Amino acid sequence: MSAENTKVLFEKIIDSTGEDLQRPGLLDTPMRAAKAFEFLTSGYTQTLEEVVNDALFPSDSNDMIIVKDIELFSMCEHHMLPFIGKAHVAYIPQGKVLGLSKVARIIDMFARRLQIQEQLTTQIATTIQEVTNASGVGVIIEAKHLCMMMRGVEKQNSTMKTSSMLGSFRANPSTRSEFLSLLK
Known part of the structure; x- marks a missing residue:
């Protein structure tokens, strides 16, 4: 969908609130919102091949590699509100x-789609497993969900944690424990 088509939809949403679309503060809002939404859902236009871009390198290492505190944001597919956090x-x-x-x-790539955190965690783990052929993959995501903070139960300090453990991270408790201890 083009930004111009999405702009029309945002005009309808804003109009449905009773706001005046001709008010100076709202004149450009539908297009700004359309462009923001296009960016927030840009993961749909990416392919894994483009993202990885042949950045796989030969290595004799068979020791655990950890990348932690990777900031992420996504949009809850249930309410289309953001969730924000970090992945390990x-x-x-x-x-x-x-x-x-x-x-x-x-x-x-996966976070910039309408998403639930549980699925996002699994998609990341499965994809890294497929791309690297690793003997094991572990992914943990911790995030705050605005759908819980701004509506519904309105709990400001709740954090959701999800994990996906594949291969040796699932089969070997000591591998999983090493990963978890290195996150502290």
């Missing part, structure tokens, strides 16, 4: 490692 990703390579920035780019 670990994997144990088998012959190749993924370029460091590509971990964050994979997270962004």
Whole structure:
């Protein structure tokens, strides 16, 4: 959908509130909102091949690699309100490692879609497993959900944590424990 089509939809939404679209503060809001929404859902236009861009490198390392505190934002598919937090990703390579920035780019590709945190966590883990052929992958996401903070139960300090453990992170408790202890 084009930004121009989305602009018309935002005009309808704003109009439905009873606001005056000709009010100076709102004149450009529908297009600004359309462009923002286009960015917030830009993950739909990306492919994994574009994101990884051949940034897989040969490596003899078979020790755990952890990238932690990767900021993320997404939009709850139930209320279309943001959730904001951080992801921690670990994997144990088998012959190749993924370029460091590509971990964050994979997270962004999936996060910039209408999403639930549980699925986002699984998508990231599964994708890193597929791309690297790692012997194990662990992903933990901690996020605050504006759908819980701004509406419904209105709980300002709640945080949701989700995890996905694949391969040796699921099968081997000591691998999982090492990952969790290194996050502290």
